[in-house]
Amino acid sequence: MAADERDAKDRQLDGDRVDSDRPLTTDTGVKVGDTDNSLRAGARGPTLLEDFHAREKITHFDHERIPERVVHARGAGAYGHFRPYEGLSDVTAAHFLSGPDVVTPVFVRFSTVAGSRGSADTVRDVRGFATKFYTEEGNYDLVGNNIPVFFIQDGVKFPDFVHSVKPEPHNEIPQAQSAHDTLWDFVGLQPETMHMMMWLMSDRAIPRSYRMMQGFGVHTFRFVNAEGRGTFVKFHWKPMLGTHSLVWDEAQRIQGNDPDYNRRDLWDSIERGQFPEWELGVQLVAEEDEHKFDFDLLDATKIIPEEEVPVRPIGKLTLNRNPDNFFAETEQVAFHTANVVPGIDFTNDPLLQARNFSYLDTQLLRLGGSNFQQIPVNRPVAPVSNNQRDGFAQHRVHRGRTSYFGNSLGGGCPALGGGSGVYHHYTEKVEGDKVRVRSESFADHYSQATLFYNSLADWEREHLVEAFRFELGHCEELEVRQRVVANLNHVDHGLSVRVAEGIGVEPPEEEAGPNHGRSSPAVSQLSTTFG
Numbered sequence: 298m299a300a301d302e303r304d305a306k307d308r309q310l311d312g313d314r315v316d317s318d319r320p321l322t323t324d325t326g327v328k329v330g331d332t333d334n335s336l337r338a339g340a341r342g343p344t345l346l347e348d349f350h351a352r353e354k355i356t357h358f359d360h361e362r363i364p365e366r367v368v369h370a371r372g373a374g375a376y377g378h379f380r381p382y383e384g385l386s387d388v389t390a391a392h393f394l395s396g397p398d399v400v401t402p403v404f405v406r407f408s409t410v411a412g413s414r415g416s417a418d419t420v421r422d423v424r425g426f427a428t429k430f431y432t433e434e435g436n437y438d439l440v441g442n443n444i445p446v447f448f449i450q451d452g453v454k455f456p457d458f459v460h461s462v463k464p465e466p467h468n469e470i471p472q473a474q475s476a477h478d479t480l481w482d483f484v485g486l487q488p489e490t491m492h493m494m495m496w497l498m499s500d501r502a503i504p505r506s507y508r509m510m511q512g513f514g515v516h517t518f519r520f521v522n523a524e525g526r527g528t529f530v531k532f533h534w535k536p537m538l539g540t541h542s543l544v545w546d547e548a549q550r551i552q553g554n555d556p557d558y559n560r561r562d563l564w565d566s567i568e569r570g571q572f573p574e575w576e577l578g579v580q581l582v583a584e585e586d587e588h589k590f591d592f593d594l595l596d597a598t599k600i601i602p603e604e605e606v607p608v609r610p611i612g613k614l615t616l617n618r619n620p621d622n623f624f625a626e627t628e629q630v631a632f633h634t635a636n637v638v639p640g641i642d643f644t645n646d647p648l649l650q651a652r653n654f655s656y657l658d659t660q661l662l663r664l665g666g667s668n669f670q671q672i673p674v675n676r677p678v679a680p681v682s683n684n685q686r687d688g689f690a691q692h693r694v695h696r697g698r699t700s701y702f703g704n705s706l707g708g709g710c711p712a713l714g715g716g717s718g719v720y721h722h723y724t725e726k727v728e729g730d731k732v733r734v735r736s737e738s739f740a741d742h743y744s745q746a747t748l749f750y751n752s753l754a755d756w757e758r759e760h761l762v763e764a765f766r767f768e769l770g771h772c773e774e775l776e777v778r779q780r781v782v783a784n785l786n787h788v789d790h791g792l793s794v795r796v797a798e799g800i801g802v803e804p805p806e807e808e809a810g811p812n813h814g815r816s817s818p819a820v821s822q823l824s825t826t827f828g
């Protein structure tokens with residue numbers, strides 16, 4: 298497909314696009330002749346209630362705001378397409394991965410996590426990298442980040458984690474994510490955060506451009522082929538421009554000079570015709586190899602080192618069209634990890650399981666009820682027909698007499714789908730006692746943090762130490778600083794001493810870590826550019 302060719306999603310949106318070059322009307326289509334003067338009793342008299350235009354105009358304005366996302370509130374998005382390099386039917390039945398002839402329209406939204414909708418782009422934070430594939434078999438959402446691991450292992454801790462990262466509840470200070478007591482308090486008490494904190498204190502957390510950022514699905518997901526055979530899969534997005542970061546001083550200056558820096562860069566590059574591209578790669582693990590690693594595949598605080606399972610490039614994403622309207626599209630887009638298509642399934646990763654509940658739940662509130670999939674940016678290009686009815690802002694006019702499955706009267710009730718394209722949940726044997734415990738296989742919180750540290754170049758380590766000193770150094774509670782330094786000692790003694798020395802904390806005694814000396818090519822590809 299040529300870059301300028303219109304895809305199915307673009308054509309679908311034609312019906313929703315509104316040009317503003319028509320005469321001014323009310324919402325009911327009545328032409329308006331004066332929108333500067335309200336109707337009043339006498340030139341200096343009170344405004345009349347019967348001025349339906351003034352009332353409508355002000356009322357609509359009063360209702361313009363919707364809740365911002367509880368996390369990832371600030372973002373920027375664009376449309377584009379995804380084309381596989383080759384067919385993957387040996388491992389997945391997903392039609393959009395069946396071969397280079399299938400080009401799938403996408404919408405991608407990049408975001409920061411902690412800041413509010415109006416916050417600056419170049420803060421130290423994780424970046425969201427969420428992709429909606431409008432496939433012929435329904436929407437598939439790959440809702441990832443630019444860091445391949447996560448802070449916590451179980452989604453039930455997500456509200457606690459996010460509360461620790463957000464400004465403190467009594468005075469809404471500080472806005473900066475990493476430089477405050479509550480985050481470091483959480484981190485010190487929850488050693489499972491350590492691997493992710495190493496990434497967060499690295500230059501990965503200040504990407505130069507969304508176009509120069511990796512993306513990761515983070516969890517282990519499952520591919521399922523037409524025969525029902527499952528294969529574990531981790532997803533990787535690799536930017537064709539390479540992975541580049543800002544340096545800290547530069548990032549801070551840009552925050553002041555141009556808070557829209559990353560958003561503007563994405564917009565301008567697409568307007569210039571320099572379309573950002575990423576390669577999608579997968580790490581595949583056969584089911585029988587599930588337990589062959591020294592970590593648990595279901596633990597989202599772990600990567601699969603690329604020296605153990607190489608990344609196989611499977612296709613290319615190109616972003617080539619800016620949205621027409623930020624609110625309608627970028628703000629109202631609703632990604633959800635549970636939006637899957639045949640051939641892609643979940644695993645029992647407890648973080649993923651919680652996400653599969655959380656996104657729909659929050660969107661029911663954020664987007665005003667149960668019909669948000671009808672919003673243009675969310676609407677699948679695949680046909681939708683079911684017995685879901687009514688609700689606020691129902692846009693469909695369902696025809697027919699019935700709206701229940703299993704009827705002999707005919708009408709609105711669709712038949713069950715059959716044959717290919719039907720979603721079948723993977724047949725997985727599950728048994729166990731109902732318990733509130735975490736598997737022992739999730740217990741090692743330090744080895745991969747060490748692995749990450751060992752993989753950094755000297756100057757990357759330098760930046761990381763400076764970041765720990767700056768961010769942890771802003772924490773006022775000495776005991777909290779001390780606890781984090783003690784945890785860092787399990788990652789690397791030298792690192793903990795250097796951080797301690799920079800923030801007035803007693804350096805800890807040396808202890809042997811399990812992984813000193815190992816490094817992983819998976820995490821050593823970062824380069825930082827200046828200017």
Ligand code: HEM
Nearest residue numbers: 366369406425426427441442447452455515651652655659
């Ligand atoms: C939003 C990624 C963990 C709840 C987002 C977004 C991304 C993302 C990219 C922004 C989507 C957009 O651009 O609209 C991730 C990743 C996670 C993770 C990669 C871990 C691997 C969690 C967990 C929960 C959660 C554990 C809850 C239990 C939410 C919520 C939103 C959100 C509520 C806002 C969604 C909306 O309002 O539309 N997440 N997240 N996330 N995430 Fe996560």
